[in-house]
């Protein structure tokens with residue numbers, strides 16, 4: 001479903017992703033862990049083409065995202081195609097990124113209407129269904145400001161799902177939440193995983209990783225240093241750097 005092949009990404013002179021490869025199968029839940037600054041967010045952002053890579057390739061279901069080969073060179077794909085592949089990759093951020101000036105319902109309706117030209121009636125029906133799914137049907141007419149952090153994040157998940165993505169990327173979705181609100185967001189994510197959604201989740205919630213992840217990958221210094229089952233990574237990691245990281249967070 002996701003194929004990241006030998007990618008490199010730099011910000012100016014800062015080489016952030018160094019020859020990173022990662023395959024994610026359909027229905028798989030991959031949790032990505034690793035120290036701050038190791039490149040986890042950058043890798044997720046590249047998978048959604050929020051960031052451009054300089055080398056390598058990223059494919060979603062066999063289709064390149066963002067850059068295509070043309071006459072032996074990597075060039076940006078036409079905007080229409082880009083919108084299409086991008087709509088297949090939902091993303092949820094640490095800080096929710098909801099539109100503050102419109103209602104919860106409108107937040108969830110907006111992307112299908114603008115990007116997919118879904119009719120208002122249909123978009124509203126879907127949005128209400130999704131809000132029900134994340135347990136927020138009764139908050140449809142509120143504004144983001146009127147919600148708790150956990151509720152905002154569940155709206156953000158509903159909003160991403162409204163595009164019917166094939167893949168969901170989560171970048172520390174619970175890191176900005178008060179501890180008592182973490183569970184309600186993880187519950188929604190677990191439910192999504194159980195329904196077979198393909199997911200890549202950057203998180204420090206090791207309980208979630210143990211319980212839900214099919215695989216855990218460890219990022220350090222811009223490379224993926226380890227890849228294995230949660231059992232393996234948490235009990236007998238091969239890499240000393242994985243052990244060092246885990247000893248700080250567990």
Ligand code: ADP
Pocket residue numbers: 011014016034035036037038039040041042043
């Ligand atoms: P992580 O998510 O693992 O904490 P990031 O992917 O956010 O790591 O960052 C990896 C490195 O790239 C860090 O050194 C960070 O400072 C740098 N970085 C991230 N985003 C940018 C940016 N937009 N411009 C320049 N440097 C960046």
Ligand code: MG
Pocket residue numbers: 040041042171
């Ligand atoms: Mg990050």
